[in-house]
Amino acid sequence: MATLSASLLPLLFIARISGLIVASLVILWALAFQSSFLPPSSSQEDLVYAVLHPLLMVIGFIIISGEAILVHRWLPGSRHFKKSVHLCLQGVALASGIFGIWIKFHGQDGVVANFYSLHSWMGLICVSLFGAQVLLFNPLYL
Template sequence: MAKIFSAPLFSLLLFARLSALTVAVLVLTWALHFKISFIPHHSSQEDLIYAVLHPVLMVIGFILISGEAILVHRWLPGSRNLKKSVHLCLQGVALSCGIFGIWTKFHGQDGIVANFFSLHSWMGLICVSLFGAQWLIGFLSFWHRGEIRTIRVRVLPWHVFLGLYTYGLAVVTAETGLLEKLTFLQAKGDVLKRGTESMVVNGLGLGLALLSGVVILAAVSPKRAKHQTPQTKIIYSNNKCLTS
């Protein structure tokens, strides 16, 4: 393991996995143990399932899987094409979960408009739309590597920036959703401010904030210098690709 990762990077990757596991446990605990908070008592079982699915899909399916896709470039052994293929597949799964997670809100008993009035809902739509555009560009770029090599080199920094920005935006969107839901429940008196559910939701918010910082730090951390040899370094010009 030491030959593949440096000690700081290995520690970051391990910490990211532990943070993701903690977040997954907390969101499942909230969604399954405190599921009655997600919908009024008189609602149908189908409405309850859709309401519970929304946080699970958006946190575990969208945020955690997209975070793992970002980390693939740092931990997965093998060729560059293999890493890009796994990255693209994981991002595709995350996008599907994000779309389905938003779709569940369209089945609320109050209708579509009533579920898209808040800052959380607007940010969610923007985030998934940006993520979808990013994935589509990456998909087209992957299957047309030779034809647009120089364009890919120029676009890559923006692709990385928008990927990390969208991931961070997804976490912020989730935080606004947690705050909105918890404030609503506390205002109605359904949840105590110092109760167990409040502690779970606040812990989930802290876990997401910690996870996002670790993932982004691992993504931007420099690679080990000894793996970058002049024989394998690729230098791109405006017109062609040269190997030094």
């Protein structure tokens, strides 16, 4: 059983603090500067859609998948248990990414308007490749 060495504790701490800072900044940006990404006449429903997309993509897709990567270093237990937790966290991250894309499509612009930028295409490709990785390379069977 591999234990967490003392030299990796500061790195793990920095990774988690960085994740919390990023999540806090996204929440602050989404709530405080809502006029930067919404028209002035937006409804409360559009505000929810506009805030949920970045929150789900950053907190769910990036931070949770990062925790899934780190789970092999900090979680005690058997290899099978660690792989099970890793798969569950990757599944939550994938579901968050899919739901984040679905939320963006339900905004006021609709589906087609969201495919005019490189950001939207790269995001869709990233979530698709991540989903293929989770579904095709299931760590429980390796």
